[in-house]
Amino acid sequence: MTDVVDLSRLVARVEDGSTIAFGGKTLHRAPMAFVRELVRADVSDLVPIGLANSMDIDLLAGTGQLEAACYGYVGFEAFGLAPNTRRAIEDGTLEAREGTCYTVATALRAAMQGVPFLPIAGLDGSDLLEIGDDYLAEATDPFTGESTYAVRRVEPDIAVIxxxxxxxxxxxxxxxxxxxxxxxxxAADRVFVTAERVVDADAFTDDPGSTDVPGVLVDAVAEVPDGAHPCSCPGSYDYDREHLEQYLEAASSGDLEAYLSKYVGPDEDHYRDRAVADRREVLEWSARQSAVSSDGGVDDGGSIEAESRTTDSSGAVTSETASSNAASSDHRHDPEPAIDCTIAEVMTVAIARRLEEISVAFQGFASPLPTVALRAARERAGTTHLSASGAMNGSPAETPLSTEDARLLEGAPAHFSSPEAFDLAARGGVDVMFVGGAQVDRRGRLNNTVAGSWADPTVKFGGGGGAGSLLPLVEEAWAWRTEHRARSLPAEVDFTTAEGNLTYLVTPLCEFERRDGELQVVSIHPGVSREEIRERTGWDVRFASSEVDETPLPTDEELEALERVDPTRVRRSGFETLSALE
Known part of the structure; x- marks a missing residue:
């Protein structure tokens, strides 16, 4: 029997030391009201579990209520890294049990099936195997004798959705x-549900097929309006960009107490009054929310510079002029709305042209530029577009900045869960997977884990994500960067999160292909010299031929296609500077 209780009584059922699996993903459908009530109740020594999380884990890391975290990724997509989580791992106060989105999903599936472990494909060459020997291991197939990998079961005490x-x-x-x-x-022993509204027991009987989680799994529910805010609750309200920026500023500066006092307060009534009451109209799901940060740009979640907007190494566009221009333009994501063609268009079209020869491609979170390229290739050549949002061939009027956004499901003929996309890749059903890397080295290895060493990190990145498992499994992996610097393109990565079939990389300077075991320049963008590429690359870069071609500028037709699928120009987010190319 399911109990209907208020939020405080629901959280009172959580014991110190509990392992809690949070539903949702990154900025979407996270049970944030439940997290805030955990803060108010000061429940301690918690171990959150999640595939890809953001503020749910980061807030608890900031209040010191976590003993460890089991995750594939913790970050804020295009808004940058998770400041509290990163700081706690860097200073050794939080135990990081890092895997990939797929290893965490597999660990939960083992619990769901009641088995001690499950085999998993991928991970070849990844340093995650060395740091995760308590939950990841090499194994032998008992039927063939071949080597494989196994993931230890993780059974949460509680799941909260x-x-x-x-x-x-x-x-x-x-x-x-x-x-x-x-x-x-x-997978969990107990399941708690918070919801925008609680309805009568017979409300769903006319359409049982639309029930997403059956009540037989659920132990207790609580009605909590705005319970995902500042994350989104698709169909009801968007994620609150302004509030997230305030939180990230407070967390990055180390002044979390002021945020807690102002917003979290004694109860959810206080929170709604302070954080939501004046934002309902702009956050309504059908509303259009300005996507340019208050500083005029958006951090690049896949960049080594994406630490926080309060540091000098931020990848955001900081021009006051850019901010005012963007705010007054229909191109809400665009720091240079008067310019038709920039390096962002050159890179997006370069990817889209290659995609015309590809059957099935997958893009994960924090990847607005490849998402736009995929949508353009879908329109032009019929490429099948699988999105981290769970959409196949979605066709929204605008490409959202968050590539986990449920708006990407608009017009989609089918939906799927993230683990299902990983399964498809594991059995060879994905031709191209797009990956971001805080570091990409000359051999095409990715680092999304740490700068420095695991034992003594100088910067903690978001985590293994999807690439850590899938890079060896997909036919090809393509990477992109919104900046080109030697520290993010070193001769060797500091930590090998993923190694495998990375065959292509595009940056604001050039295009690379992997040939003879290393990334070589195959195309140079307009206005860029060989000397500049050499100076800004961390290895002795090779050019594929003595006469490397210049990357062709987009045609008028190609630019028009980009405007159709991306009228707000999210493809331009994350670039340090943008200037006209003619």
């Missing part, structure tokens, strides 16, 4: 694709 509505028997519904909700609910 946020739904649009739940009935009094615990049956939960939400708009958008199943991100991780069924996975965590079926």
């Amino acid at each position: 946020h739904a649009t509505e739940v009935d009094t028997d615990g049956n939960a519904r939400f708009d958008g694709a199943d991100l991780t909700e069924n996975l965590v609910a079926k």
Whole structure:
């Protein structure tokens, strides 16, 4: 039987030392009201579990309530890294049990099936195997004798999910694709649901097929309006960019106490009054929210510079002119709205042209530029576009900045969960996967884990993500960067998060292909010299031929295609500077 309780009584059921799997993914459908109540109740020594998380884990890291974290990624997509999580891991106060999104999903599946471990494909060459020997291991296939890998079961004490509505028997519904909700609910010992509204037990009987999580799994529910804010609750409200920026500023400066006092306060009524009351109109799901940061740009979540907007190494565009121009333009994501063609268009079109020969491609989170390229290639050549949002061939009017956004499901003929996309890649069903890397070295290895060493990190990045498992499994992996510097393109990465089939890299200076075991320049962008590429690359770069071609500028037709699929120009987010190319 499912209990209907208020939020404080729901959280009172959480013991110190509990392992908690949070539903949702990155900035979407995270159970943030439950997290805030954990802060108020001062529940300690918690171990959160998640595939890809953001503020849910980061807030608890900042309040010192975590003993460890089991994760594939913790970060804020295009808004940068998770300041509190990063700081706690760097100073050794938080134990990091880092894997990939796929290893965490597999660990939860083992719990769901009641087995001690499950085999997993991928991970070849990854240093994650060395740091994760308590939960990742090499194994032998008992039938063939071949080498494989195994993931140890992780059974959460509690799973917490946020739904649009739940009935009094615990049956939960939400708009958008199943991100991780069924996975965590079926793996956990107990399941708690917060929801925008609780409805009568017979409310879903006319359409049982639309129930997303069945009540038989659910132990208790609580009605909590705005319970995912400042993350999104698809169909109800968007994630709150302004509030997230305030949080990131407070967390980056180390002044979290002021944020807690102002917003978290004694209860959710206080929070709604301070954080939501004046934002409802702009956050309404159908509303258009300005996507340019208050400093005029958006951090590059896949960049080594994406530490926080308060540091000198930020990748954001900081021009006051850019901010005012963007705010007054229909191109809300664009720091240079008067310019038709910049390096962002050159890079996007370069990718789109290559995609015309590709059957199936997958883009993960924090990847607006490849998402736009995929949508353009879908329109022109019929490339099948799989999105981290759970969409196949979505066709929204605008490409959203967050590539986990449920708006990418608009017009999609089918939905899927993230683990299902990983499964498809594992069995060879994905031709190209797009990957970001804080570091990419000459051999095409990726580092999304740490700068420095694991034992003594100088910067903690977001985590293994999807690439750590899938780079050896997909036919090809293509990478992109919104800046080109020697420290992010070193001869050797500091930590090998992923090694495998990375065959292509595009940067603001050039295009690389992997030939003879290393990345070589195959195309130089307009206005760029060989000397500049050499100076800004961390290895003795090779050019594929004595006469490397200049990357062709986009045609008028190609630029028009980009404007159709990306009228707000999210493809331009994350670049340090943008100037006209003619």
